Amino acid sequence: xxxxxxxxxxxxxxxxxxxxxxxxAGRGPLAGPVVAAAVVLPENxxxxxxxxxxxxxxxxREALYxxxxxxxxxxxxxxxLAENEEIDRINILRATHQAMRRAVSALPRLPQHAxxxxxxxxxxxxxxxxxxxxxxxxxxIAAASILAKVTRDRIMVEMDTRYPGYHxxxxxxxxxxxxxxxxxxxxxxxxxxxxxxxxxxxxLDLL
Numbered sequence: 393x394x395x396x397x398x399x400x401x402x403x404x405x406x407x408x409x410x411x412x413x414x415x416x417a418g419r420g421p422l423a424g425p426v427v428a429a430a431v432v433l434p435e436n437x438x439x440x441x442x443x444x445x446x447x448x449x450x451x452x453r454e455a456l457y458x459x460x461x462x463x464x465x466x467x468x469x470x471x472x473l474a475e476n477e478e479i480d481r482i483n484i485l486r487a488t489h490q491a492m493r494r495a496v497s498a499l500p501r502l503p504q505h506a507x508x509x510x511x512x513x514x515x516x517x518x519x520x521x522x523x524x525x526x527x528x529x530x531x532x533i534a535a536a537s538i539l540a541k542v543t544r545d546r547i548m549v550e551m552d553t554r555y556p557g558y559h560x561x562x563x564x565x566x567x568x569x570x571x572x573x574x575x576x577x578x579x580x581x582x583x584x585x586x587x588x589x590x591x592x593x594x595x596l597d598l599l
Contacts, residue, residue: 395443397433399523399530403505404435412496412503413532414520416488417445417540421565422575422591423558423584424548425473426484428491429539430499430506433532434466442534444527445541457542460535467535470498471543480587489513509533555581 400411410432418426445453460467472494474487482490496506497517505519509526523529527537545564552561558574558581565571565583567590575584575594584591 395528395531395534397437397531399507399521399526400433400435400532403507403521408505410501410503410505411532412499412506412518413509413526413530413534413536414492414496414506415509415527415533415536415540416492417537417544418565419484419488420567421585422567422571422588423476423560423565423581424544424551425475426479426488426491427471427473427540427544427547428488428495429469429471429536429543430492430495430503431460431532431535431539432468432499432501432503433535437467437531439531442531442538444525444534445537447528448538450545453538453542453545456535456538460538468500469535469539470495471539472498473543473547476583476585479585483587484585489516493517507533509537551583555583557581 403411412430412432414430416426416428418424472491474491479487492513503518507526507530508520508522510522512522526533548564549561557578559570563571572590579598580591580595586592
């Protein structure tokens with residue numbers, strides 16, 4: 393099923409005018425923050441390329457990020473994150489939901505309804521509809537997925553310069569064989585998620 397505005401149109405027919413798409417990036421990695429984005433697209437928005445960020449190349453994601461965040465285009469957006477310390481303290485699911493709540497609350501205007509990729513988030517600041525695979529169904533969620541993914545990738549490239557022994561620019565913190573090998577060789581660095589088993593095991597192996 394193609395990414396479209398049909399879910400947004402259905403809400404508008406029911407009288408909902410301001411609709412935000414919500415998505416996250418970075419739940420699975422062993423290091424770095426989880427990033428959430430909220431995006432409100434104008435009613436006349438159309439796009440031939442926009443879809444789930446995972447289906448697009450890095451170059452296309454960067455181009456879409458620039459397009460979506462361009463000043464004066466009528467798009468409202470906000471990005472928020474939960475750092476690895478918060479993830480370790482409250483767990484990854486709660487940290488992801490907290491980042492989503494922060495993102496929607498940071499919009500210039502609180503939306504009347506949100507479309508969220510995945511499962512429901514309780515509690516949430518506004519009424520919402522959860523759509524499994526929503527980043528490939530809704531333009532609003534797809535736009536949020538682009539902003540979240542590009543923001544997180546940029547953070548991990550920056551972390552690569554700060555902690556060069558882990559090659560974060562290549563794997564973005566995911567548990568690739570290369571990353572696991574670096575973990576075993578050097579142990580965790582300050583942005584690793586200590587509550588994740590491979591990180592905890594690497595730390596124990598160095599004791």
